[in-house]
Every structure is written in structure tokens, then in C-alpha cells.
Amino acid sequence: MSLHKEVSLNLNVRGLGQSATIAINERSKQLQLEGKTVYRLGLGQSPFPVPTPVVEALKLHAHEKDYLPTKGLPLLRQAVAEFHRQKDGLEVGPDNVLIGPGSKELMFLLQLVYYGELIVPTPCWVSYVPQATIVGRKVSLIHTSSEDKWRITAERLEEHCVGEEDDFRPRILVLNYPGNPEGRSYCAEELEDLARVARKYHVILLSDEIYGQLHHQGTHVSVARYYPEGTIISSGISKWCGAGGWRLGTFTFPSELDWLLNAMAAVASETFTSVCAPVQHAAVYAFKGGIAIERYLWHTRRILSALGNQCADMLASAGVMVHSPVGGFYLFPEFAFFAERLAARGIKDSKSLCRRLLDETGVAILPGADFDRPPLELTARIAYVDFDGAKALSASETIPLDQALPEEFTRLWCRNVLEAIRIMVDWLNT
Amino acid sequence: MSLHKEVSLNLNVRGLGQSATIAINERSKQLQLEGKTVYRLGLGQSPFPVPTPVVEALKLHAHEKDYLPTKGLPLLRQAVAEFHRQKDGLEVGPDNVLIGPGSKELMFLLQLVYYGELIVPTPCWVSYVPQATIVGRKVSLIHTSSEDKWRITAERLEEHCVGEEDDFRPRILVLNYPGNPEGRSYCAEELEDLARVARKYHVILLSDEIYGQLHHQGTHVSVARYYPEGTIISSGISKWCGAGGWRLGTFTFPSELDWLLNAMAAVASETFTSVCAPVQHAAVYAFKGGIAIERYLWHTRRILSALGNQCADMLASAGVMVHSPVGGFYLFPEFAFFAERLAARGIKDSKSLCRRLLDETGVAILPGADFDRPPLELTARIAYVDFDGAKALSASETIPLDQALPEEFTRLWCRNVLEAIRIMVDWLNT
Numbered sequence: 001m002s003l004h005k006e007v008s009l010n011l012n013v014r015g016l017g018q019s020a021t022i023a024i025n026e027r028s029k030q031l032q033l034e035g036k037t038v039y040r041l042g043l044g045q046s047p048f049p050v051p052t053p054v055v056e057a058l059k060l061h062a063h064e065k066d067y068l069p070t071k072g073l074p075l076l077r078q079a080v081a082e083f084h085r086q087k088d089g090l091e092v093g094p095d096n097v098l099i100g101p102g103s104k105e106l107m108f109l110l111q112l113v114y115y116g117e118l119i120v121p122t123p124c125w126v127s128y129v130p131q132a133t134i135v136g137r138k139v140s141l142i143h144t145s146s147e148d149k150w151r152i153t154a155e156r157l158e159e160h161c162v163g164e165e166d167d168f169r170p171r172i173l174v175l176n177y178p179g180n181p182e183g184r185s186y187c188a189e190e191l192e193d194l195a196r197v198a199r200k201y202h203v204i205l206l207s208d209e210i211y212g213q214l215h216h217q218g219t220h221v222s223v224a225r226y227y228p229e230g231t232i233i234s235s236g237i238s239k240w241c242g243a244g245g246w247r248l249g250t251f252t253f254p255s256e257l258d259w260l261l262n263a264m265a266a267v268a269s270e271t272f273t274s275v276c277a278p279v280q281h282a283a284v285y286a287f288k289g290g291i292a293i294e295r296y297l298w299h300t301r302r303i304l305s306a307l308g309n310q311c312a313d314m315l316a317s318a319g320v321m322v323h324s325p326v327g328g329f330y331l332f333p334e335f336a337f338f339a340e341r342l343a344a345r346g347i348k349d350s351k352s353l354c355r356r357l358l359d360e361t362g363v364a365i366l367p368g369a370d371f372d373r374p375p376l377e378l379t380a381r382i383a384y385v386d387f388d389g390a391k392a393l394s395a396s397e398t399i400p401l402d403q404a405l406p407e408e409f410t411r412l413w414c415r416n417v418l419e420a421i422r423i424m425v426d427w428l429n430t
Numbered sequence: 431m432s433l434h435k436e437v438s439l440n441l442n443v444r445g446l447g448q449s450a451t452i453a454i455n456e457r458s459k460q461l462q463l464e465g466k467t468v469y470r471l472g473l474g475q476s477p478f479p480v481p482t483p484v485v486e487a488l489k490l491h492a493h494e495k496d497y498l499p500t501k502g503l504p505l506l507r508q509a510v511a512e513f514h515r516q517k518d519g520l521e522v523g524p525d526n527v528l529i530g531p532g533s534k535e536l537m538f539l540l541q542l543v544y545y546g547e548l549i550v551p552t553p554c555w556v557s558y559v560p561q562a563t564i565v566g567r568k569v570s571l572i573h574t575s576s577e578d579k580w581r582i583t584a585e586r587l588e589e590h591c592v593g594e595e596d597d598f599r600p601r602i603l604v605l606n607y608p609g610n611p612e613g614r615s616y617c618a619e620e621l622e623d624l625a626r627v628a629r630k631y632h633v634i635l636l637s638d639e640i641y642g643q644l645h646h647q648g649t650h651v652s653v654a655r656y657y658p659e660g661t662i663i664s665s666g667i668s669k670w671c672g673a674g675g676w677r678l679g680t681f682t683f684p685s686e687l688d689w690l691l692n693a694m695a696a697v698a699s700e701t702f703t704s705v706c707a708p709v710q711h712a713a714v715y716a717f718k719g720g721i722a723i724e725r726y727l728w729h730t731r732r733i734l735s736a737l738g739n740q741c742a743d744m745l746a747s748a749g750v751m752v753h754s755p756v757g758g759f760y761l762f763p764e765f766a767f768f769a770e771r772l773a774a775r776g777i778k779d780s781k782s783l784c785r786r787l788l789d790e791t792g793v794a795i796l797p798g799a800d801f802d803r804p805p806l807e808l809t810a811r812i813a814y815v816d817f818d819g820a821k822a823l824s825a826s827e828t829i830p831l832d833q834a835l836p837e838e839f840t841r842l843w844c845r846n847v848l849e850a851i852r853i854m855v856d857w858l859n860t
Contacts, residue, residue, distance in 0.1 A: 008600035009693055013543045016696040022500055022703070043497070050495045058492040058708065065480045066675045067473070070452055101531045101677070101702050108701045112564070113443045130700045134542070170438035245496045245707035247531070263439055266446040270560045271538045272531050273452070276706045277675035278488065 012134050020126045020370035028364045039420035040386045042364035044180060044330065046242040047389030051296045054241065054286045061281035070269045071261075072099025072250075073280040079287035080250045084233060087212075088222040096253050098261050099283075100268065101275050103210055103236045103249030109271075110206065110232070110251070111135050113263040116170030119160065121152035123332055123371035123379070125180045125208070141372055146334055149323050150182040154193035161201040173198060175223060176208040178215055178327025181371045181381035183308060185326050188221050195226035204257070205231040210249075211328035213240035213297055216305035220327065229256045239328070240297060241286045242389070246279050250287075299396040300389075304329050306405045307414050311384050311421050318425040329385050332368070335378040338428050342378065345430075349375045361427050363420045382421075387414040442566050450556045450800035458794045469850035470816045472794035474610060474760065476672040477819030481726045484671060484716045491711035500699040501691075502529025502680075503710040509717035510680045514663060517642075518652040526683050528691050529713075530698065531705050533640055533666045533679030539701075540636065540662070540681070541565050543693040546600030549590065551582035553762055553801035553809070555610045555638070571802055576764055579753050580612040584623035591631040603628060605653060606638040608645055608757025611801045611811035613738060615756050618651050625656035634687070635661040640679075641758035643670035643727055646735035650757065659686045669758070670727060671716045672819070676709050729826040734759050734814075736835045737844050741814050741851050748855040759815050762798070765808040768858050772808065775860075779805045791857050793850045812851075817844040 017023065024042035031038050049055075071077065077094035084090045100106035108131045111118065117138045120128050124141075132139045142160055144150045157173065175194070177185040186194070198205050205223055212220040212235060224231035236249035253261045268274075286293065308325035315322045315333050322333040335342065335353065347353050350367035358364050368379030392413040399405060410418060447453065454472035461468050479485075501507065507524035514520045530536035538561045541548065547568045550558050554571075562569045572590055574580045587603065605624070607615040616624070628635055635653055642650040642665065654661040666679035683691045698704075716723065738755035745752045745763050752763040765772065765783065777783050780797035788794050798809030822843040829835060840848060 008544055008546045009689070010543050010545045013693050013697060016693070016700075018500065018696055018699045022497070022699045025497070026499060045497060046495075050493065055492050059489040062485050062488040062492070063480065064675060065476075065673050067452070067455070067475060068675055069456060070448065101706075104700070105702045113440050114438055115440045116438045127700050134697060134700060243495050245494060245498060245704070247703065247706045259439070263443050263446070266448055267443060267564060269448045269452045270446075270534070270557050270564060272535045272702065273677065274675070276531070276677045276709055278708075279706055 012136050016130065016134070020366060024364055024366055031358075031362070037362045039363040039416055039423070041382050041384060041417070041420055042366055044383040045244050045385060046239055046329070047385040047387055048242040048296075048300050048393055049390045050241060050243045050246070051286070051293055053292050054243070054282050057285040058278055058282035061278045064277040064281055066277060068274040068277050068280055070274050071265050072097060072275065073277070073284070076280050076284050076287065079284045080235075080252060083287045083289065084252050087220075088224055088233070090222070090224055090228060090252070092252055092254070096255065096261070098251045098253070098264060098268075099275050099280060100249050100251070101247045101272050102238065103208070103234045103251070105272065106234065106249050106251045106264070107131060107206065108134075109264045109267050110172070110260065111137055113267055114170070114172060114260065116172060119157075119171055119173040119203070120372070121174070123150055123181050123368060123373050123381075124174065125176055126370050128174055129372055143373070146321060146323070149184050150179070150332060151184060151186060151190065152194070153190070154197045157194060157197045157203075161197070161203065171201070172204045172206050174206045174208060178211040178220070179330075180211065180328060181330050181366070182323065182332035183325030183328050183330040184323060185215060185220070186223070191221060191223040192226045195223055198227055198230055203230070206234060207231050208234045210234060210236055210239050214301060214304065214329070215327040216301050216308070216325065218298065218301060229254050232257060232260070237283055237286050240300075243286075246276075246282075248275055248279050248283050296393070298401050299393055302401070302405060303392050303396055303414075304384075307384050307410050307417060310410055311382065311417065314418070314421050314425065318428065320425075320428070329383055331382045331384065332379060333382065335380070335428065339378055341428075350377060350379055351375065353378055354380055357424065357427060361423050363424050363427075384414075384417045386416045386420065442564050446560065446564070450796060454794055454796055461788075461792070467792045469793040469846055469853070471812050471814060471847070471850055472796055474813040475674050475815060476669055476759070477815045477817055478672040478726075478730050478823055479820045480671060480673045480676070481716070481723055483722050484673070484712050487715040488708055488712035491708045494707040494711055496707060498704040498707050498710055500704050501695050502527060502705065503707070503714070506710050506714050506717065509714045510665075510682060513717045513719070514682050517650075518654055518663070520652070520654055520658060520682070522682055522684070526685065526691070528681045528683070528694060528698075529705050529710060530679050530681070531677045531702050532668065533638070533664045533681070535702065536664065536679050536681045536694070537561060537636065538564075539694045539697050540602070540690065541567055543697055544600070544602060544690065546602060549587075549601055549603040549633070550802070551604070553580055553611050553798060553803050553811075554604065555606055556800050558604055559802055573803070576751060576753070579614050580609070580762060581614060581616060581620065582624070583620070584627045587624060587627045587633075591627070591633070601631070602634045602636050604636045604638060608641040608650070609760075610641065610758060611760050611796070612753065612762035613755030613758050613760040614753060615645060615650070616653070621651060621653040622656045625653055628657055628660055633660070636664060637661050638664045640664060640666055640669050644731060644734065644759070645757040646731050646738070646755065648728065648731060659684050662687060662690070667713055667716050670730075673716075676706075676712075678705055678709050678713050726823070728831050729823055730819075732831070732835060733822050733826055733839075733844075737814050737840050737847060740840055741812065741847065744848070744851050744855065748858065750855075750858070759813055761812040761814065762809060763812065765810070765858065769808060771858075780807060780809055781805065783808060784810055787854065787857060791853050793854050793857075814844075814847045816846045816850065
């Protein structure tokens, strides 16, 4: 029989593989099952446990079984608004907040309901562009450079908008900071400049601040301060709260963009309906914060900063171009210095670089091409998260927060990551 | 400033309201907040608590924070496959199963990835058609009739397929049984006949069996028995397991339709990523079943059957045309007998019927028009669920399962529902 496979797949979906980050995770697990040692620097998952009060809250609300309102549990929308009022100085209330099963799903809904162009500075997170492809939207990539520390400048944005010669073009610009895959952020002045250009061209900003609370110095600033009327802030509990597998993300809109929030909620009511009730109740505790959550954040930041900088130093000493991280848990090294030697071994692009590295050493990292960089550019993303976050966290808790972590801390608690970097350096020098 | 609201909404989404069932729920809550007594027969939510072993499992797994595989937790996929092997006699394994945040989301993904026509017999669940609209697919409604007990016959399906004169048209037919909104099902012979026609025209069946375990006699039969190679079974824990707010649905595919499963998983990996980890772990216990779950199911079936039949009898005695229910918790009455009297009060369609009923009596039911019936047809859906399911369940547990529930049971434990029906009958006779 034939059930029409040949003709009946949506062309926008045809040939679409799994999300790159998810694929590397599943491939690494497979290699491990085959008995190989794998250093899992591929998937960007927080190594830390969900803070205890939040886990306890999930247990407390385990019996909640009613469908919650599509836009989210009112208490949670309140807590998220209050979070952004306090942390970002925004004038928002519960009505400005939309809760979804992960911020990734909310970004997809945004692209589905918005009829306009998506501007994405690269290197960029792996899912923005495939989402646009699925819904058939035009994407404009703006390639940033290592010299600009992989950040888009106001000038580049202005050039892009001017160049299109279309004053009425509806556009969304994605800004992701602290950034995946490069671990960098913007200073207040840069954000102000970007905000000025966005306002001038009526560009909506999708400000992906999922790593905001993981700014290593705790000094994250949102672009919404400078462009409140045109900025949507994306956040959630996956990264700073360690609860990626729980699937809860948040969008916070200015009242001027109510029409987008409402259109997204209408589609949400026909798709995911609402987010898991017990998880929403638990997330209230995460966004309300308090001393236990703040302490957790400061310890995780201190560990990530020490480890990220140490990895960056090791790579830099070996001749790899890399910027030291300011937030999150990623590095985005460039291996141009090794280009000739790698070429001699048949490695001429980032995909073969990462495939060979994984096969020959067990170190899993993701190629720059997955982050929409030119395929021949020898870049990659390292997620320095392959360590037991629970153990590292409790070890850190024995050291007062006003002290730096001692030299041996990462050697003791993040051994796998450092070993993976050493192995990578050796492999490059082979 | 203008952020281009006027031009930049997807036309398929523009004007899309909230899902009808969700809207009535939120409106009823609002009326209650205003101090009015509302009989909530609108939203179709199970009145029963989630079975205790499943809630305990959620607590036990509350700390699980890792992203699970996009297709679902292997243990859960195994349990779902085993469930369908045992209950439906299908030859499926874990690889045939896809887990999503609600079966509604999975249906949306199916429509998004499949490039073909959707055939929907009406009255039909409120979201099939809006989903098709959002992704821009063609929908063919086939209006069934009360004489056919609101069921599509093999002849009607054949007429439809022949009439299109297009041998290669890719099509999905939705079958929902026990059905929302009419509480009816198909017998084995009817399913065999439908399967024969579906096979002849290569129609894929989306067999929405979310109420399968709520067949009042426990004798649900899946069409997949007769058309295994072309049937996707949709199920989940929202209805028979009372966990609507947890958001977990399942699709089970024949191996022949692997290409659809894989395309859906690819889009899933770019959207919802995976379903909430603690909920997936808990759902394993639901699908594995066992004596506690079976006992729970038999008690809930006995209560729903007694109550549904009593409501149908009350309505029938008053001159309302209604079929007695065989599963789930809905009735789909037709008020043609009252047409003249209603018209004299200015009520000429199902929407005004339900609006006036709610405003004048506090009884919330949904108009037939929301289930894609012709607007002037005086039909409506009654969800007979406005009672405390926990209390009713524990009362039922004191009465041996081989006995019928005594007369006074529903009077004692489902008072609100019976009162709502009485009020409705009085209002019709005003």
C-alpha cells in the first residue's frame, strides 16, 4: 500500500533533522552505551540541580490537575512581572506576561503569528532559523566577527535596515545575551545604541535573556530599559534555575505589543493549551526568589566564571582564539591558527572538525555551522557543563561568597571539563 | 510610535479567538468571581482526581531536571506501546510512540507536517478546524445527523472520497470515539466498514481515542484493529487519568507511518523540545496500569454512566432529542422541539441559546456551532462534570463494583449537574 509519503510532507519540514543540540546529546548517549568515554560538552544543559525549595514546591503541588489559563497561572504571571520590575526596572504587570512550555515554544509561536522578517546576528542559537523555515518566514543573518566579540553593533543593524530600502518592513531582531553560543554580553552603552536604531526603524526586539541571571558578575542589564515599548523579554527556568527538563519559559511584553501576546495566546489555546500545572506552581517560587535562590545563583555564577575562564585560558595558551566568558556556560573558540594542520588531516570545515574530534577523542562539541556560521570557518561551541553540579555546588557552599574559589576547586569538582579541554588541545597539536 | 500591528499579523491567525472550551471556562470563572452561581457544564475536564499512585510518582520524580529525548522517555514509550498491545491488540513497540505536551499539540504538529486535506465529521471537537486554519490546510467537514447518532458511516466517507475525483489526494480522517461532543462510539462492525473505505482510498486515520478508557462498559475497540497500517491512535492522561492540567498526550503510529512520526519529532525538537520530565516519569505508572488504576477506571465509568444516562433521560422526558451516552462525559442534545418558543424569545441559533441560558440561569454549556454544526441548528454540548469527583469516587468505592449505583447516589454526589439539567428544562419550558 502507499500512504502517500512521497507527496504529502510539508516542504518547509521535509528534510528537517533533529535540532542540532538535541542530536548531539542523543548521539553522545549512544556512544556511552557502546562503552566509550564521552566528554559531553555538546548539549547546553545546566549542570546544577533545581534549587531545593523549587523541587519541594513541585511535590507540594503534585496533585494540581486542572487546566490552567492559557496565558499562565495568575500568581506566576505576577511573580514573573515582579521579577522583571525588580531585576530590570521595567513597568510591567501580570497582564504583560505569557507562560509557555519552554521559551523555545514561545519563540516558535511568535514567528508563527508575526508576519515579518527575522534578523538574526550570528553565531546564533540553533533553533531561531529552523523555526523561521518551518513557518516559511524570511530570515536575514548578520554575521558578526570575532573582532566585535561576536556582537552585533548599532552600525551593522542600521546598515542592514537602510540597505533594505523598505521603510515599512516589519522586522524582529533577536538579541541573545549573555549569549549562546559565545558567552558574551552587551554593556549598557551598546544596548542603548542598539535600542536607538531599533526605535528608529520600528524593529521589534526579541531579547532572549534566558541566561540573564547567569551573568557571572550578576550585573545583567536588559535592553528593555532603553526600548521598553518595543522589547519582548524571553526568560524561563531552564538555565539559571537548572530546570530545563521541566519545560517552562516566559515572555514579557510591553503593553504596546498586546496584540502579539494575544495572538500567541490564541494559537496557544489551540496547541499546547497551558503549561503543566504543578510546574507553574513550583515556578512561582523560582521567580519570587529570596535568599535561598539568590545564594544558589551566586554559587553557580562563581563556579561557572572560574571554570569558563580557566578553559578559555587553556585554549588561548594553546593558540586557539577565544574570548573569556562573561555569562552562561559557553565558549566559542576559533581554530584558524590550526587550519593548515587540520587541512592536512582532511579537516576543512567545522562539521568535520567536531565529528573527527568526537570520534577520535570522545569530546563532544558543536560545530560553528550549527550556529549559522559559514561552514568553512573553523569555529565551535563548547558547553563547559560536564560535571556534577550538585557536588560542585555543595563544595562551593563551604567557601564564603566574598572569596574567590581556590585553584584546586575546578580540578576537584570539574575534572571532566578540564580533561576534555586538555584532550582537545593535544588533538589539535597532533 | 507604530510597531506595525496593522500589517504584521499572520492572516491565518488574525481574528482567531481563544479556543471555545477554554473561553467558556474563563468566562464562567469570571461570573463566579462576580458572585453568581454558575453551573459549569462547559469545559470538558475530568472531575476525578489523578489516581494516587500517579500523583505519588510525580512527587518521587520531582527532582528529574534533565531534558528528555524529544520522542519521549523510553520507559514511557514502552509503557504506552504495551498499553495498546494489551488493550487494543496492536503490534507496536516503543519506537512507534511519540509523547507530546497534550494530544492537542501533537494534532497540531501532525497538521503542520502533513500536506493534505483534513476530513472532519461534525459535530467535532473544537480544535481540529482552527488548527487546520492556522497552518492553512484545507478542511472538509462531513455533517453527520442525529439519526445516525452523530456518527460518520462508511457510505458517507466513500461518497466524499469518490466525489472529489482525485485518486492521489492525501487525506487524514479524524475519528473521535467515545466522542466529544456527543458521547457516542462505534461498534466493531462500523469500524471495520470505515477501515475498508479508508484502506481503499489510502486515507490516514487519526483515531482520537482520548476517551477510550472512559467507555462506560469498558469495551472500547480501536479502529486500528482493522486498519493497523493506516491508523494513528491519539491518547493521553488528560481524560481517563484526570490529569488534563499536567499536559501529556501520546500518538502511536504504525511503522508504515514512521515518516510522519519522524517529521513531527523534528518539528518538536525545534518547538516544545520534550515533555516535562517529572510528568513523563509519573505517566509511566498511569500507562502501566495495574489493579489500582483499573479499580479507579471502573468506579469512574460507573459514576459517569449513571449520571450521563440520568441526564439524558431527564432531557428526553422534557422533549429534548438526545442520545444516551456510551462513553466519556458529554451529551449533545438538540432543541428542535422548542424552536418556536425559543424564536419567540429571540433565540434563533445555538450561540444565542447558550449565551442566554448562561446569562439567565448560570448554566454554562457550549453551542453546537462551536463543534462546527450549522449555526441555526439548536444543538449544544453538555459536559456533565460539575461535581466533586474525589468525593463521588470515595463514595462509589464503598459500593461493590458488581452492583449498580443506588438511585440516590447521583442526587447525593452529583447534585449540581442534576440541578443544572432541571434548571435548563425549566428555562426551555418558560
